[in-house]
Structure formats: C-alpha cells, structure tokens
Amino acid sequence: xxxxxxxxPPDKRRPVQWSNPITYGLALAVAAVSIAPVVYVIxxxxxxxxxxxxxxxxxxxxxxxxxxxxxxxxxxxxxxxxNSGVIALGTTLGVVLLGVCAAFVLARYTFRxxxxxxxxxxxxxxxxxxxxxxxxxxxxxxxxxxxxYYAVILPQIAFSLPLTIVILRPFLAxxxxxxxxxxxxxxxxxxxxLWRILLPLxxxxxxxxxILAFVxxxxxxxxxxxxxxxxxxxxLPLGVQNFSSQYTSDTxxxxxxxxxxxxxxxLFFTFAEKQIVGGLQGAVKG
Amino acid sequence: xxxxxxxxxxxGGVSAPPTGLRPAxxxxxxxxxxxxxxxxxIGLTTPAIVVYVMFVLVPMGFxxxxxxxxxxxxxxxxxxxxxxxxxxxFQDPIFLDALRNNAIIVFGSxxxxxxxxxxxxxxxxxxxxxxxxxxxxxxVPYVLAEVTVGIMWKLILTDxxxxxxxxxxxxxxxxxxxxxxxxxLVIWTxxxxxxxxxVGFAIILLLAGLSNVPQELNEAASIDGASWWxxxxxxxxxxxxxxxxxxMFLSMIGSLQVFDVIWVTSxxxxxxxxxxxxxxxxxxxxxxxxxxxxxxxAVAVILFVISFVAALLFQRFLLRRDIQGAITRRAN
Numbered sequence: 001x002x003x004x005x006x007x008x009p010p011d012k013r014r015p016v017q018w019s020n021p022i023t024y025g026l027a028l029a030v031a032a033v034s035i036a037p038v039v040y041v042i043x044x045x046x047x048x049x050x051x052x053x054x055x056x057x058x059x060x061x062x063x064x065x066x067x068x069x070x071x072x073x074x075x076x077x078x079x080x081x082x083n084s085g086v087i088a089l090g091t092t093l094g095v096v097l098l099g100v101c102a103a104f105v106l107a108r109y110t111f112r113x114x115x116x117x118x119x120x121x122x123x124x125x126x127x128x129x130x131x132x133x134x135x136x137x138x139x140x141x142x143x144x145x146x147x148x149y150y151a152v153i154l155p156q157i158a159f160s161l162p163l164t165i166v167i168l169r170p171f172l173a174x175x176x177x178x179x180x181x182x183x184x185x186x187x188x189x190x191x192x193x194l195w196r197i198l199l200p201l202x203x204x205x206x207x208x209x210x211i212l213a214f215v216x217x218x219x220x221x222x223x224x225x226x227x228x229x230x231x232x233x234x235x236l237p238l239g240v241q242n243f244s245s246q247y248t249s250d251t252x253x254x255x256x257x258x259x260x261x262x263x264x265x266x267l268f269f270t271f272a273e274k275q276i277v278g279g280l281q282g283a284v285k286g
Numbered sequence: 287x288x289x290x291x292x293x294x295x296x297x298g299g300v301s302a303p304p305t306g307l308r309p310a311x312x313x314x315x316x317x318x319x320x321x322x323x324x325x326x327x328i329g330l331t332t333p334a335i336v337v338y339v340m341f342v343l344v345p346m347g348f349x350x351x352x353x354x355x356x357x358x359x360x361x362x363x364x365x366x367x368x369x370x371x372x373x374x375x376f377q378d379p380i381f382l383d384a385l386r387n388n389a390i391i392v393f394g395s396x397x398x399x400x401x402x403x404x405x406x407x408x409x410x411x412x413x414x415x416x417x418x419x420x421x422x423x424x425x426v427p428y429v430l431a432e433v434t435v436g437i438m439w440k441l442i443l444t445d446x447x448x449x450x451x452x453x454x455x456x457x458x459x460x461x462x463x464x465x466x467x468x469x470x471l472v473i474w475t476x477x478x479x480x481x482x483x484x485v486g487f488a489i490i491l492l493l494a495g496l497s498n499v500p501q502e503l504n505e506a507a508s509i510d511g512a513s514w515w516x517x518x519x520x521x522x523x524x525x526x527x528x529x530x531x532x533x534m535f536l537s538m539i540g541s542l543q544v545f546d547v548i549w550v551t552s553x554x555x556x557x558x559x560x561x562x563x564x565x566x567x568x569x570x571x572x573x574x575x576x577x578x579x580x581x582x583x584a585v586a587v588i589l590f591v592i593s594f595v596a597a598l599l600f601q602r603f604l605l606r607r608d609i610q611g612a613i614t615r616r617a618n
Binding site for chain 1: 324333334341346349412416421427429430434437438446448450452455482542550566574583590593597601
C-alpha cells in the first residue's frame with residue numbers, strides 16, 4: 001500500500017467524489033459569511049456619515065479618506081496602540097518564560113508530586129478567569145497596581161499559564177531521551193540541554209503559545225476595563241469602545257477607528273496561521 | 287488529559303527511569319546530584335507557581351470571603367451578612383434571566399457551532415487549490431477582538447441600519463426587527479453574533495485534529511471502495527472524537543463566563559432588564575459599577591461554582607472516555 005501511495009500521483013490520493021465547483025462554491029460561501037461584515041466595516045470607513053444614513057448598504061460614492069486620516073491624526077489611536085503593544089509583549093514574554101521553565105520540569109524531571117503539580121496547573125483550564133475579576137481588582141487596588149501596565153500584564157500571564165503548559169509539556173517530553181544523554185556526555189547539564197537543544201527543537205510550540213498569549217492580550221477587554229481607569233493607559237479595545245460611545249453620531253468615524261484597530265491582529269494572524277494549527281496538533285491529539 | 291499525554295509520549299521524561307535506578311557512582315555524589323535536581327525543580331517552577339497562585343487562586347478565595355459581607359468597597363468589610371447575598375441573587379429575577387441566557391448560550395453554541403464547524407473543517411481539510419486562503423478567511427472572525435466584533439454588529443444591526451436595508455432591498459422588509467432592542471429577540475441575536483465569532487475556534491481545533499488522522503487510513507478505506515462520505519463518517523469522525531470533546535469543553539467554559547461581546551453589543555437599558563444579561567455582565571454591573579462589592583463577589587462565587595461543577599461533570603463523563611480510548615488504541 002505504501003508503494004501504491006508513493007507511485008500514484010498526489011491528486012489521486014484522495015477520492016474526489018464531489019465535483020470541484022461544489023467544493024469551491026461552499027468554500028466561497030464560508031469565506032463570504034466570515035468576511036462580509038469585516039469588509040463592510042472597512043469599506044464603510046471610506047464613506048461619510050450622511051452617505052451611510054441615506055443608504056446604509058451602499059458603496060462609497062465618492063471614496064473619502066478623511067475618516068481614516070482623522071482617526072490617525074486626531075484621536076488617541078497611536079497612544080492606545082502603543083499601550084496595547086507594551087502590554088501584549090510583556091504578557092507574551094512572561095508567559096513564554098514562566099511557561100517554558102515550568103513545562104520543562106514537568107516534562108523532563110522525575111520527582112514525587114510531579115503529576116499533582118501538573119494537575120494543579122491544568123485546574124486553571126477549568127477555572128473561569130472572568131469569575132475572579134472583582135476580587136482581582138480589589139487585590140490589585142490593595143497592591144497599588146491599578147492604573148499601571150502591571151495590573152494587566154501579571155494577571156494575564158497567570159491566566160495564560162495553564163494552556164501554555166498543557167501545549168508545551170508534550171512537545172518538550174517528546175524529544176528523545178538519547179539526545180539528553182548525548183548532551184550529558186558532551187558535558188552539558190540539564191539546563192544546557194534545555195537551552196541548546198530542547199528550546200530550538202520546540203520552536204513551533206513556543207511560537208504557538210506566544211501567538212495565543214499575544215492575541216489574547218491584544219484583544220482583552222474586561223481586565224483593562226476595570227483596572228485601567230486612566231485614559232492615558234487605555235488599550236485599543238477600550239479606545240474603540242470609548243470612541244463608539246463618545247461619538248455615537250459619527251458612524252463613519254467609528255467604522256474607520258474599528259477597521260484600524262482590527263488591522264494589526266489580522267496581519268499578525270495571517271503570518272502565523274500555519275504555526276497555530278501546527279502547534280495545536282500536539283495539544284489536541286487523542 | 288494528563289494520562290493522554292503520558293501514553294502519547296512514551297519516549298519523553300514521563301517514562302524515564304527513576305533516578306535511583308541509574309547506574310550512579312558513590313552515594314555522596316548521588317545525593318549531591320539529587321539535591322541539585324531539587325534546586326532546579328524548585329527554581330524553575332516557583333515563578334510560575336507564585337504568579338498562578340497569586341493572580342488566579344488567591345482572588346477566588348477572597349471572593350468567597352467578601353461575598354459574606356454587605357460592603358461598598360471602602361475600608362475593610364465589617365457588615366457580616368452570612369449567605370444573604372446568595373439568597374438575594376437567587377431571588378432577583380434579573381439574575382435568573384442571566385442564568386437562563388447563559389444556558390441558552392452554552393447549549394446554543396454547542397448545537398449550532400458544532401455541526402457548522404465540523405462541516406467547514408471537513409471541507410477545508412480536502413486538498414484543493416487556494417485552500418490556505420479559504421482557511422485564513424474562515425478564521426478571521428475568531429481573530430478579531432470581541433470589542434471590534436461587538437461594535438461591528440451593533441452598527442450593522444442598528445435600527446434601520448445596514449442589515450435592515452439589505453432585507454428591504456431583497457423584498458424581505460417584513461422581517462425587519464429591533465434586533466438588539468426587542469426583549470425577547472436580543473438573546474438570539476447575541477447568540478448569532480457569538481456563533482459567528484467563535485465558530486472559527488472550533489474549526490481551528492478540528493483542522494488540527496484532522497491533520498492527525500493518518501492519511502493511510504483514508505487511502506486504505508478508499509482502496510476498499512469507500513466513498514468520500516463513508517470515509518468521513520466511519521474513519522475520520524470517530525478519530526475526531528477526542529478533539530470534538532475538548533472543543534465542547536472549552537466552548538462550555540467560555541459560554542458560561544461570556545462578557546465582552548454581550549457588554550459591548552447590548553444596550554445597557556436592555557441589559558439591566560435582564561433580556562441580554564449574562565452572569566458575568568450582571569456581576570460587573572452590580573459589583574463594579576454599582577459598587578455592591580459584597581453582592582458582586584457572591585455572584586462571582588456562584589459563577590465559579592457553576593463553571594467548576596459543569597467542568598468536573600464533563601471531565602467525569604466525557605473526557606474520561608478519551609483517556610480510555612487512547613490506551614486501547616495504543617494496545618492495538
């Protein structure tokens with residue numbers, strides 16, 4: 001059978017019972033439903049509010065750049081993008097660093113209580129992070145962390161740790177023990193093995209958990225809403241929400257602001273999509 | 287999931303021989319080595335444990351403590367009321383509406399997203415030109431921030447907005463509704479938005495699961511004369527079981543604590559009547575914004591207990607089968 005699979009041309013390896021037009025038709029329908037609202041928002045940003053009111057479902061006529069220019073020059077867009085970036089980067093670095101250290105121990109050390117520790121971390125997956133938001137706010141207030149980047153970064157690291165460890169552990173454990181022995185013979189200790197061999201080998205998994213943490217942080221709303229009262233520290237999601245409730249009559253402006261706010265996440269994901277699906281394979285394997 | 291990982295990676299540290307069995311040198315060397323190992327274990331895990339305990343577990347403990355007081359959040363809580371806050375919550379029709387809405391979202395998400403995601407994942411798992419682009423487009427809603435999605439749909443579904451205009455343009459003007467203001471309709475509108483937003487997550491997970499299904503199995507089945515449908519039904523779907531159950535689990539937990547999309551999309555007045563409230567929005571509205579901290583924390587504990595019990599039941603009855611399945615498959 002192996003020979004058969006090798007000899008037959010790749011396009012015959014799967015039986016194609018559907019005619020291709022149907023496949024494409026369905027795929028196009030899925031794509032349309034997914035992106036039509038997004039396209040509407042982006043295109044709507046090129047219209048004026050009177051145009052939108054007169055004909056809610058129309059196309060720009062003429063196309064105006066004013067809304068986008070206005071958001072980029074007169075609003076807090078750049079400041080908020082900067083805040084979002086700092087918080088997302090800080091969260092990502094923290095999650096990957098703490099997650100790798102913990103997952104490394106859980107994957108490659110044999111010691112009493114290891115499974116207890118792993119279960120302890122996985123409990124966080126059962127745990128609705130949102131439920132603890134009120135006491136978390138009170139605790140951050142008592143620690144005088146409210147209205148600082150740390151008030152968002154530290155809890156986000158904690159929220160992301162369980163999933164990070166669940167994804168990283170199997171990757172780190174799957175590296176053959178022979179490599180570790182070989183590294184030991186070459187005189188590197190366990191930590192040298194982690195740094196020089198294990199980390200480079202598990203880069204796909206590291207990228208995956210990094211991306212998941214970054215996107216989760218970039219999109220986060222509830223925690224920043226409660227702990228970042230200071231408008232100078234507002235992140236993009238808070239900015240979008242405030243803009244839309246502050247300038248309710250400026251529909252075109254809201255559309256432009258919303259488009260600009262979603263652009264970074266879209267670009268980021270476009271580059272990283274393969275990594276995410278690949279990195280999740282280890283985690284969902286039955 | 288623990289045992290699943292272990293059985294799957296027999297090569298890794300999981301099956302490593304205990305240190306004591308290693309052909310080591312003199313006992314003193316071995317004990318120094320053991321001590322060193324423990325230093326490494328403690329040094330590497332402590333930062334993660336501290337952050338995790340401090341920002342995830344400790345707050346939940348405090349929530350229970352605060353929930354026993356009538357407290358406006360200023361100074362230490364002193365007005366001890368026992369379980370009165372819990373009684374109050376279950377007597378508040380708005381909170382009961384929020385519970386009902388959460389139930390609608392949990393079951394609605396599973397029943398609607400599951401079949402759609404399965405269909406789309408099977409479709410996008412076929413090999414055809416341009417598949418990568420279609421996959422990317424199908425994931426777009428999931429990548430967008432909840433706030434963005436909420437505002438987007440709010441603008442589209444607003445009274446006499448784009449959606450209504452489209453309906454009128456195709457002659458279905460009779461169907462126009464107050465999508466976000468009608469007290470009986472709004473929760474279903476929100477369920478639609480949540481479905482649009484999160485079905486991509488199910489698709490990502492299922493595609494990852496599908497790529498683990500060995501190609502050889504499909505080939506073997508097709509050589510035996512099975513049609514594409516038969517292969518999906520009898521080969522692919524059974525192997526996807528664990529992935530589907532993991533998605534169901536994550537979807538359920540997410541639905542129980544859903545906040546962002548609901549908060550941004552729903553009109554505050556409608557939410558305060560309960561029509562579009564969920565446990566989480568009710569908790570933040572009452573605890574944070576109305577400054578009823580004791581009461582809000584009681585709602586937090588209720589939300590936590592409901593999620594936790596649901597999670598444990600799910601693990602007990604559904605995820606356990608995955609572990610067994612993994613072991614039996616290995617034995618084969």
